[in-house]
Amino acid sequence: MDVSERRHVALMLAPYVLGLALLVAIPALVTFGLAFTEYDLVRSPSFIGIDNFSELVRDDVFGIALVNSLVFAVLAVPLRLGAALALALLLHRRYAGIGVYRSAAVLPTVIPDVAYGLLWLWLFNPLYGPINTLLQWRGDGPLLTAWGFQAPQWLTHPNDARAAIIVMSLFTIGEGLVVLLVTRQGLPSELYDLAALEDATVWAIFRRITLPLMAPILLLLLARDTIFSLQATFVPALVVTEGGPPLYSTTYVPLFVYRNAFEYLRYGYAAAATLLMFLLTAAIIYAQWRIVKRWRRAFTV
Amino acid sequence: MTSLGVEGARKHFGGVQALDGVDLEARDGELLVVVGPSGCGKSTLLRCIAGLETLDEGTIRIAGRDVTRERPAARNVSMVFQSYALFPHFTVSENIGFGLVVREVRKSEVVSRVAASAELVGVSHLLARRPAELSGGERQRVALARALVRDPDAFLLDEPLSNLDAGMRTEMRTELRRLHRRVGATMLYVTHDQVEAMTLGDRIAVLDAGKVRQVGEPDDLYRRPNDRFVAEFLGSPRMNFLEPDRAAAFLRVPDGTILGIRPEHVRLDGDADGATTRVELVELAGSDAYVHLDAGLVARVPADERPHEGAEVQLRISAGDAHLFDRATGARLPWT
Numbered sequence: 001m002d003v004s005e006r007r008h009v010a011l012m013l014a015p016y017v018l019g020l021a022l023l024v025a026i027p028a029l030v031t032f033g034l035a036f037t038e039y040d041l042v043r044s045p046s047f048i049g050i051d052n053f054s055e056l057v058r059d060d061v062f063g064i065a066l067v068n069s070l071v072f073a074v075l076a077v078p079l080r081l082g083a084a085l086a087l088a089l090l091l092h093r094r095y096a097g098i099g100v101y102r103s104a105a106v107l108p109t110v111i112p113d114v115a116y117g118l119l120w121l122w123l124f125n126p127l128y129g130p131i132n133t134l135l136q137w138r139g140d141g142p143l144l145t146a147w148g149f150q151a152p153q154w155l156t157h158p159n160d161a162r163a164a165i166i167v168m169s170l171f172t173i174g175e176g177l178v179v180l181l182v183t184r185q186g187l188p189s190e191l192y193d194l195a196a197l198e199d200a201t202v203w204a205i206f207r208r209i210t211l212p213l214m215a216p217i218l219l220l221l222l223a224r225d226t227i228f229s230l231q232a233t234f235v236p237a238l239v240v241t242e243g244g245p246p247l248y249s250t251t252y253v254p255l256f257v258y259r260n261a262f263e264y265l266r267y268g269y270a271a272a273a274t275l276l277m278f279l280l281t282a283a284i285i286y287a288q289w290r291i292v293k294r295w296r297r298a299f300t301v
Numbered sequence: 302m303t304s305l306g307v308e309g310a311r312k313h314f315g316g317v318q319a320l321d322g323v324d325l326e327a328r329d330g331e332l333l334v335v336v337g338p339s340g341c342g343k344s345t346l347l348r349c350i351a352g353l354e355t356l357d358e359g360t361i362r363i364a365g366r367d368v369t370r371e372r373p374a375a376r377n378v379s380m381v382f383q384s385y386a387l388f389p390h391f392t393v394s395e396n397i398g399f400g401l402v403v404r405e406v407r408k409s410e411v412v413s414r415v416a417a418s419a420e421l422v423g424v425s426h427l428l429a430r431r432p433a434e435l436s437g438g439e440r441q442r443v444a445l446a447r448a449l450v451r452d453p454d455a456f457l458l459d460e461p462l463s464n465l466d467a468g469m470r471t472e473m474r475t476e477l478r479r480l481h482r483r484v485g486a487t488m489l490y491v492t493h494d495q496v497e498a499m500t501l502g503d504r505i506a507v508l509d510a511g512k513v514r515q516v517g518e519p520d521d522l523y524r525r526p527n528d529r530f531v532a533e534f535l536g537s538p539r540m541n542f543l544e545p546d547r548a549a550a551f552l553r554v555p556d557g558t559i560l561g562i563r564p565e566h567v568r569l570d571g572d573a574d575g576a577t578t579r580v581e582l583v584e585l586a587g588s589d590a591y592v593h594l595d596a597g598l599v600a601r602v603p604a605d606e607r608p609h610e611g612a613e614v615q616l617r618i619s620a621g622d623a624h625l626f627d628r629a630t631g632a633r634l635p636w637t
Contacts, residue, residue: 190386193353198400198451199374208403212390 034271041265052272062273064248065256068162069277072252073229073284076169080225081218084173088180089210102181109174117239120168124154124240158249161241165250168236169229176221183217184210219292223285230281234258253277304329304487305350305455310359312345312511319345321511323359327455332481332488334502336495338534342511343491347457350489352376364454379448383460385440387432387447393419394428397446418450422480438469445477449484456488462497474500495535499523507531529561529631532624538564538591540624541598550576550596551618558634559626564591566622567600569608571615580612 001009035052037045056062091102108116123129131154138146145151152160187210195205211218234254237243243251243259253273261270310323319342327333335343348354350361352373361369368376379400387396395402398415406414419425422442432440441461448456461477462470478501481488492498498505499519506516507530515527526532532540540561548560569592578596590607592600596616608614625634 188384188386190382190384191388193348193351193373194380194382194386194399195403196353196373197351197376197378197380198403200403204403208399209388 031271032275034268035275036272037268039267039271041267045268048268052269053276055269056272056276061248061251062253062256065251065253066280068248068250069230069233069252069254071162072166072169072233073226076166076229076232077222077225079166079170080173080229081176081221083170084176084180084221085214085218087173087177088184089206091177092181092184105177106174108171113235114239116168116172117235120164120236121155121240124164126151126153126155129154155241156245158245158247161245161250165233165236165241168240169232172232176225179217179221180214183214187213215292219289222288222292226284226288227281230254230277304331304364305333305489306360306362307346307350308360308362310346310349310361311357312342312349312354313357314345318511320349320356320359323508323511323513325506325513325516327487327489330485330487331503332478332490332501333504333506334490334492334498335506335508336492336498336502336534337508339493341508343493343508344459346508347380347459347489347491350376350455351378351380351457377454378457379451379453379455380457380459381441381444381448381461383463385432385444385461385464387440387443389432391431392428393424393430393432393435393443396432396443397428397450399447400451414450415446418446421449421483422446422476436469437465438473441465441473442476445480454487456486458488458490460492461490463492463494470497477501496537499535505535507534509534526624526633528633529559529626532561532626532633536563538599538601540564541567542626543597547597551616552620552623554625557628559628561624561626562598562618562622564599564601566618567594567598568617569600569602569614571617573615576616577613578616580608580610580614583607583610 034045036047036049038048038051039045087105091098091105111119123131126132132151135145135151152163154160154164191209191213192205195209200208231254233250233252237250237252237255238258241250243249243255257270257273257277260266260273304327306326307323310320310325311318312320321342323342323346325333325335325346335346337343345354349356350363352368352371352375356369359369360367363376363378388399391399394415397418398411401411401414415428416425419428422445424439424442424446427435427439427443432443435443441464444461448458462473465473474497490498490501492501502519504517505519505522507514507522509530515522515531517525522531523535526535529542533542540563543554543560543562545554545556545558545560548554552560554560576596578594578598580592581595582593584591584593585604585607588604589601590604592602592607592614594600594614594616598616602608620636623636625636626632627634
């Protein structure tokens with residue numbers, strides 16, 4: 001690349017780099033700096049060393065929020081990726097009505113978060129919500145399903161509420177689905193022709209051909225979805241469950257940060273929680289990368 | 302004995318008739334080449350035989366069994382693809398053994414059969430490598446080894462040399478011929494390259510617009526083409542065609558016919574009172590030269606006997622070398 005080309009590239013990158021610096025990098029650095037201060041928006045920030053972090057370690061609510069966030073990520077990420085992969089494998093072929101099915105699968109992802117949250121508030125309603133109405137259809141008694149167990153109390157029981165947040169996240173997989181759909185369509189059809197000639201079963205084709213060839217993209221989506229899942233709980237927890245039911249069942253780190261910063265005006269404390277979450281996310285991504293590298297090597301005959 | 306047979310095969314895609322009543326048979330141990338221009342239906346024919354496409358009408362028999370409605374794996378054929386279809390995440394050894402492993406053949410047997418197959422095509426030293434570390438020719442050998450490892454009733458080869466450069470293609474062509482002689486298997490080989498067809502095939506089937514134009518030994522098709530399409534498709538440079546009025550300078554040709562003459566049969570050493578024409582262009586092709594003449598003909602002469610451009614030459618064409626085709630149907634006619 002000669003000097004003139006470099007200048008052009010620099011010029012074209014400049015608006016993005018400027019925006020990134022002003023809107024992301026500098027605020028992030030300021031936030032990390034605030035993590036070591038006490039700041040309430042009224043008085044000037046005062047440096048308190050690692051006091052915020054010490055308090056976070058002792059804070060039961062932060063502990064609950066952290067565990068909730070991790071449990072959500074551990075359950076939601078594989079389920080979301082699995083659902084996106086399954087849908088991509090179902091929808092990659094061309095047949096009548098395929099456009100409608102693909103649009104339907106992607107649609108929930110493009111609904112604004114708050115509207116999506118309000119929609120699920122109705123869907124999860126234990127009295128008139130369609131999910132429980134369906135589950136209790138032909139049930140033996142009040143709140144019982146046809147199989148004899150109690151219908152989930154989505155918004156009032158702690159575990160059911162946590163499950164509700166996960167269920168909500170399983171329908172916003174449009175981006176991953178589109179990426180996997182394109183990836184699957186890009187795999188050479190001759191490999192599948194060959195597999196058909198060699199009598200490979202559906203499972204063998206999936207395990208030995210499709211999965212390893214899609215693994216690089218799946219790894220990328222795994223990292224991306226992990227970051228997303230540690231943040232995605234904010235709107236559902238705020239709009240649908242308000243962090244409850246009691247004892248912070250659906251209080252996740254993003255909601256914990258929001259409440260400390262904007263309801264309790266503890267900016268320094270919220271910044272410290274944000275910094276911890278950032279480090280934790282980075283550690284998880286690194287661990288995933290190491291594991292998947294080994295996992296990919298296992299996909300040989 | 303017929304090892305592979307197709308009877309009355311028809312297949313259409315939307316409004317396109319890809320196969321239009323194809324009848325074809327490959328004898329036991331024969332290398333039958335199906336040749337034709339792009340879009341003539343040759344790959345569709347191969348895919349139908351493999352079971353990767355279903356026929357609209359017709360019957361397919363492999364090793365005496367009617368397999369028309371059977372799934373691909375039950376037909377016991379191996380296929381070699383133009384793109385090689387090697388699994389990029391497998392080693393050469395794993396690629397060759399894929400069909401055995403998914404059929405749950407014992408591991409020790411997989412190892413020995415992979416080794417034997419690799420030995421046969423000369424890739425034993427590459428077994429631990431991955432396809433990305435191989436040249437085009439090596440990849441094609443691996444694809445062949447994978448086809449050989451299972452001992453199928455027939456081999457289907459879909460333009461397997463098309464992705465190779467010219468030198469490697471010639472080398473692999475010879476290798477394939479040798480390999481066929483050694484294993485003695487029935488092979489159906491599809492190509493658009495008439496040189497490949499002529500040099501490789503025990504017999505050739507020329508396909509055009511979903512129909513078989515002619516089946517026969519390469520020499521027979523070259524010397525006695527059934528129609529103008531076969532005559533024009535086989536041979537390089539192509540056969541010369543002359544309307545009766547232009548042909549009159551050399552031979553008397555009936556109305557409603559077209560004269561066909563191969564470039565090697567256009568001689569430039571005619572009598573002084575014979576037809577004279579000017580040399581427009583001379584192309585040197587190694588030992589031969591292609592001489593483009595103002596008379597609308599191309600002559601093939603030994604390179605060291607080529608005339609210079611602009612020279613006047615006397616043409617000589619013998620009736621015994623010429624072909625006569627019906628102008629309307631293209632069918633070859635006898636000289637009267």
